[in-house]
Amino acid sequence: MIQVYFLPSLVSADQLAGRTVVVIDVLRATTTIAAALDSGAREVLPLEHVAETRQQAEKLGPHALTGGERRGMKIEGFDLGNSPTEYTRERVAGKSICFTTTNGTRAMQVCRQAQTILLGAFVNFDSLSRRLPDDGNWDVVCAGTDGQITGEDVLLAGALVADFQAKAEQGKASPPVLNDQATLAADLWLGRKLQSLKHADLTQLLKNTSGGRNLIEIGQESDIAWAAQLNHLSVTPQLDCQTWKIIAARSSSP
Ligand code: MLT
Numbered sequence: 001m002i003q004v005y006f007l008p009s010l011v012s013a014d015q016l017a018g019r020t021v022v023v024i025d026v027l028r029a030t031t032t033i034a035a036a037l038d039s040g041a042r043e044v045l046p047l048e049h050v051a052e053t054r055q056q057a058e059k060l061g062p063h064a065l066t067g068g069e070r071r072g073m074k075i076e077g078f079d080l081g082n083s084p085t086e087y088t089r090e091r092v093a094g095k096s097i098c099f100t101t102t103n104g105t106r107a108m109q110v111c112r113q114a115q116t117i118l119l120g121a122f123v124n125f126d127s128l129s130r131r132l133p134d135d136g137n138w139d140v141v142c143a144g145t146d147g148q149i150t151g152e153d154v155l156l157a158g159a160l161v162a163d164f165q166a167k168a169e170q171g172k173a174s175p176p177v178l179n180d181q182a183t184l185a186a187d188l189w190l191g192r193k194l195q196s197l198k199h200a201d202l203t204q205l206l207k208n209t210s211g212g213r214n215l216i217e218i219g220q221e222s223d224i225a226w227a228a229q230l231n232h233l234s235v236t237p238q239l240d241c242q243t244w245k246i247i248a249a250r251s252s253s254p
Contacts, residue, residue, distance in 0.1 A: 001136070001137060001176070001177045001179065002136055002137075002138055002139070002161055002176045002177070002179070002182045003015075003139045003140070003179040003181070004139070004142070004157045004161065004178075004179060004181040004182040004184075004185050005140065005141050005142065006142050006144065006149045006153070006157075006181050006185075007144040007148075008106065008107045008109075008110045008141055008142075008144070009147065010181075011139075011141060012110070013109075013110055013112055013113045014113065016110065016114045017113035017114065018113070018114070018115050019114050019116075019137070019138065020114070020115060020116040020118070020133055020137065020138040020139070021111045021114040021116070021117050021118070021138070021141055022118050022119070022120045022128065022132070022138065022139070022140045022141070022157075022160065023108050023111060023119050023120065023140075023141050023143065023239075024120045024121070024140060024141070024142050024143060024153045024156050025101070025103060025104030025153065026121055026122060026155075026156050026206070027150075027152050027206065027211030027212060027214075027227055028082050028083070028084065028101075028104075028215070028223055028227060029082065029099075029101040029103070029104020029105060030104060030119040030120055030121045030143075030237070031084050031123055031226070032067075032084045032087060033237050033246055034084075034119065034123055034124045034233050034235055034236075034237055035087045035233070036084075036097055036099075037235045037237050037248045038233045038234075038235045038248075039087050039088055039089045039091070039092050039093060040089055040093035040094060041087070041093070041095050041096070041097050042063070042094055042095060042096050043096050043097070043246060043247050044067075044096075044097045044099050044237070044245070044246040045096065045098050045099060045244065045245055045246070046099055046100070046108050046239065046244070046246060047100045048100065048105060048106060048109065049100065050068075050070070052100075053066055053068065053075075053098045053100040054066060054077070054098075056098045057096075057098040060096050060098070063094065063095055063096055064095065064096045064097075064098055065079040065080060065091075065092065065095050065098070066078040066079050066080070066097075066098050067079060067080035067081070067082070067086075067097045067098070067100075068080075068081070068100040068101045068105070069081055069082035069101055069102065070102060071218070072215065072218045072220060073218060075100075080092075080097070083220060083223050083226075084223060084226050085222070085223065085226060102145075102146070103143040103144060103145055103146065107141055107142070107143035107144075108239055110141060111239070111241075113241070114139075114241060116238070117239040117241060118131060118132075118236055118237070118238055118239075119236075119237035119238070119239065119246065121156070121227065122156060122202065122229070122230050122231075123226075123227065123230070123232040123233045124231070124232075124233045124234070124236055124237075125156075125159065125163075125231055126234075127231075127233070127235060127236045128160070128236050129160055129164070131236055132160070132164060134167075134172070134173040134174060135173075135174050136164065136168070136176030140160060140182075140185075142154060142157055145210055145211060145214065148210065150210045150211045151208070151210065151211075152206050152211045152227075153211075154184075154185050154188060155185075155188060155189060155205065155206075157181075157182070157185040158185030158188045158189030158190070159189045161176075161182050161183075161186040161189075162189045164176060165186065199225070199228055199229060199230070202228040202230065203224055203225045203228040205228075206224045206227060206228050207221070207224055235248045235249075236248065
């Protein structure tokens with residue numbers, strides 16, 4: 001069964017135990033983590049609180065950087081904010097990034113009993129969808145914003161479900177059973193004929209979501225167009241449940 005949850009509060013850790021789960025925070029945590037790993041960061045450590053993020057970086061020493069946001073802005077004294085454009089090869093290659101964001105890193109917490117945790121964004125759509133189990137047994141947890149459902153996360157969830165359904169129709173995967181949130185998300189994506197959309201269309205659509213509006217308000221609108229670059233990156237971030245570190249998943253198949 002494919003189960004989509006529009007918010008982390010709509011699912012418990014128990015329900016995700018042993019499952020393959022995709023965590024989505026399109027604007028911007030999962031997009032930024034994909035950018036960091038694509039630029040050669042050694043690992044990203046998702047942490048809940050600012051103080052523990054600083055402490056962890058101090059403990060790791062000179063190869064560690066602090067990154068993340070509160071209210072969308074770089075945290076005082078941190079090396080990096082939460083804009084994917086900051087995570088360049090020059091800045092992050094070989095580094096361990098101690099990372100905290102308001103919603104994205106928290107959404108990961110509910111997946112702590114999962115078997116496999118993958119991070120999704122539009123920028124790594126293809127590489128991620130190739131890793132989803134062909135038997136149609138996987139879940140999606142959308143981060144939302146401050147307990148509210150956000151359109152950008154639901155759109156990506158819908159794109160993943162619709163893509164899997166298309167594969168099943170071609171006989172390349174088992175026909176999936178969907179929970180109602182998965183059906184709603186896929187209907188949203190397909191209903192707007194977004195499967196053939198262009199970069200400008202997706203950018204515009206993301207601008208009209210609550211995550212998009214928040215970024216425009218704080219003057220970080222250019223990150224929306226960055227996050228809308230479908231398949232710009234070939235990396236799939238994977239959060240190891242034992243070490244609680246995010247690394248680039250190795251091969252192109254699960
Ligand atoms: C979050 O985790 O809340 C977001 O990534 C916020 C942001 O866009 O910086």
